[in-house]
Amino acid sequence: MSKVLVIGCGGVASVAIQKCCQVSEVFTELCIASRTKSKCDALAAKLAPITKTKVTTAQVDADKVEELIALIKSYQPDLVMNIALPYQDLTIMDACLACGVNYMDTANYEPEDTDDPEWRAIYEKRCKEEGFSAYFDYSWQWAYRKKFEEAGLTALLGCGFDPGVTQAYCAYAAKHEFDTIDTVDILDCNGGDHGYAFATNFNPEINLREVSAPGSYWENGHWVEIPAMSIKREYNFDQVGEKDMYLLHHEEIESLAKNLPGVRRIRFFMTFGQSYLDHMRCLEDVGMLSTTPIQYNGQEIVPIQFLKALLPDPASLGPRTKGKTNIGCIFTGTKDGKPKTYYIYNVCDHQECYREVGSQAISYTTGVPAMCGALMMLTGKWTKPGVYTVEEFDPDPFLDALDRYGLPRSENRAPALVD
Ligand code: NDP
Numbered sequence: 001m002s003k004v005l006v007i008g009c010g011g012v013a014s015v016a017i018q019k020c021c022q023v024s025e026v027f028t029e030l031c032i033a034s035r036t037k038s039k040c041d042a043l044a045a046k047l048a049p050i051t052k053t054k055v056t057t058a059q060v061d062a063d064k065v066e067e068l069i070a071l072i073k074s075y076q077p078d079l080v081m082n083i084a085l086p087y088q089d090l091t092i093m094d095a096c097l098a099c100g101v102n103y104m105d106t107a108n109y110e111p112e113d114t115d116d117p118e119w120r121a122i123y124e125k126r127c128k129e130e131g132f133s134a135y136f137d138y139s140w141q142w143a144y145r146k147k148f149e150e151a152g153l154t155a156l157l158g159c160g161f162d163p164g165v166t167q168a169y170c171a172y173a174a175k176h177e178f179d180t181i182d183t184v185d186i187l188d189c190n191g192g193d194h195g196y197a198f199a200t201n202f203n204p205e206i207n208l209r210e211v212s213a214p215g216s217y218w219e220n221g222h223w224v225e226i227p228a229m230s231i232k233r234e235y236n237f238d239q240v241g242e243k244d245m246y247l248l249h250h251e252e253i254e255s256l257a258k259n260l261p262g263v264r265r266i267r268f269f270m271t272f273g274q275s276y277l278d279h280m281r282c283l284e285d286v287g288m289l290s291t292t293p294i295q296y297n298g299q300e301i302v303p304i305q306f307l308k309a310l311l312p313d314p315a316s317l318g319p320r321t322k323g324k325t326n327i328g329c330i331f332t333g334t335k336d337g338k339p340k341t342y343y344i345y346n347v348c349d350h351q352e353c354y355r356e357v358g359s360q361a362i363s364y365t366t367g368v369p370a371m372c373g374a375l376m377m378l379t380g381k382w383t384k385p386g387v388y389t390v391e392e393f394d395p396d397p398f399l400d401a402l403d404r405y406g407l408p409r410s411e412n413r414a415p416a417l418v419d
Pocket residue numbers: 007008009010011012013033034035036039060061062063083084085086088106107158159160161162163164201202203206314315362365366
C-alpha cells in the first residue's frame with residue numbers, strides 16, 4: 001500500500017508509470033505530475049480501464065521548489081520518482097527534503113545553462129581536480145548525503161538501465177561471482193532501426209550532450225580522457241550481431257570507481273551507426289549542438305533546443321523501431337585464486353516493448369528499472385538514510401524483479417573480451 005508521485009510524463013516516465021500500474025498491490029495510488037498536464041491526463045485515461053492503481057494527475061514546473069513543495073504537501077506521497085530531466089534533480093531533492101519524502105531518479109544532475117558563471121567556476125575546478133570534463137557528475141547530489149541522513153530519508157540515484165541495472169550487475173558480480181574484480185567493460189548496444197537518417201532514442205538534448213562530450217575511462221586510480229569517439233571497437237552481440245562501438249564517458253563509472261574496491265579499469269562503450277555519427281559531427285561542426293543562446297530575428301534561441309524541436313520525438317519511434325538492444329557488463333577478475341571472466345546482460349526487443357507499453361526498447365529498458373527501484377524502496381528492501389547509487393544496495397531482489405517484470409538477465413562465463 002503506497003502512494004507515489006511521478007514527475008515527468010515523457011518516454012521513460014510513461015513506461016515506468018505503466019509498469020507501476022501492473023503492480024497495483026504495491027503502487028496503490030499514483031499521481032503523474034509534469035509541465036504539460038495534457039500528456040499526464042492522456043496516460044491516466046489510457047490506464048484507468050486496465051489498472052487497479054488509483055491514478056491522478058497534476059501540473060507542476062519542477063524547476064520551482066515552491067511549486068513542488070505545494071504539490072508534495074497536498075498529495076502526501078511515500079516516494080517521489082523524478083523521471084523529468086537531469087536539470088530538475090536538485091530542485092526535486094530540495095522539495096523532498098522540505099517535505100520529508102524519499103527520492104529517486106534515473107540520471108545524475110547537470111545544469112540546463114552551462115554558461116552560468118557560478119556553475120562554470122565549480123565545473124572548471126572539478127574538471128582540473130577529477131580529470132573528466134562531462135557536464136554531469138555526482139558531486140552535486142552527493143553533497144545532499146548528510147541532509148538525507150539527518151532527515152532519515154533515502155535518495156536513490158540513477159536507477160535506469162545505464163546508469164542503474166549496470167551497477168546492480170556489478171554488485172551481483174562482486175557478491176556472487178568474484179573474490180576480486182580487475183576490469184569492467186559496460187557494453188550498451190542498440191541494434192534497433194527506426195528508419196530515420198537521424199533520431200535519438202531518448203531526450204535529444206540530453207542524449208546529444210552526452211555523446212558529443214569527450215570520452216573517458218577509469219584506470220589505475222584516475223580518469224583518462226580522450227577526444228569524443230576516438231576509441232572504437234567491434235563486438236559480436238548475442239541476438240544482435242556485429243556492431244561498431246565507441247568509448248564514452250558515462251556517469252556510473254564515477255560511482256563504481258568508488259564502490260568497487262580494487263578495480264583496475266572501468267570502461268563504457270555504446271554502439272553507433274555511421275549515419276548517426278556523420279549527422280552528429282555535421283550538426284556539431286555547424287554549431288547546432290551548442291547550449292549557448294544566440295539571437296535570431298530578435299529572438300533568443302538555444303541551438304540544441306531548436307534542434308530538439310526539429311528531430312522526431314523519441315516517444316514516436318516505438319511503432320517504427322525494429323531489432324533488439326543488448327546491454328550488460330563484462331568482468332575479469334579472480335575466484336578461489338583462479339582467473340575468471342563473466343558477462344551478464346539483458347536482450348530486449350523493440351517491437352515486443354511496443355506491443356506491451358507502446359514504446360521502443362530504450363524507454364522500456366529505463367522505465368522498467370525505475371519501477372523496480374521504486375518497488376525496492378517501497379517494500380523496504382532498499383531503504384537506508386542517505387544518498388546512494390544502485391550498486392550500494394543488495395542486487396538480488398532487484399535483479400529478481402527485473403527478471404519478473406520484463407528485463408531478464410542472460411549470463412556467459414566464457415565471453416569474448418574487448419581489447
Ligand atoms: P522526455 O523528454 O521524453 O521527457 C521528459 C519529461 O519531463 C517530459 O514529460 C517533460 O515535460 C518533463 N519536464 C521537463 N522539464 C520539466 C519541468 N521543468 N517541470 C516538469 N516537468 C518537466 O525524456 P525521457 O523520458 O527520454 O528521459 C527522462 C529521463 O530519463 C532523463 O533524465 C534521461 O536522462 C533519463 N534517462 C536515463 C537512462 C538510463 O538508462 N539511466 C536512459 C535514458 C534516459 P514536457 O512534456 O512539457 O516536455
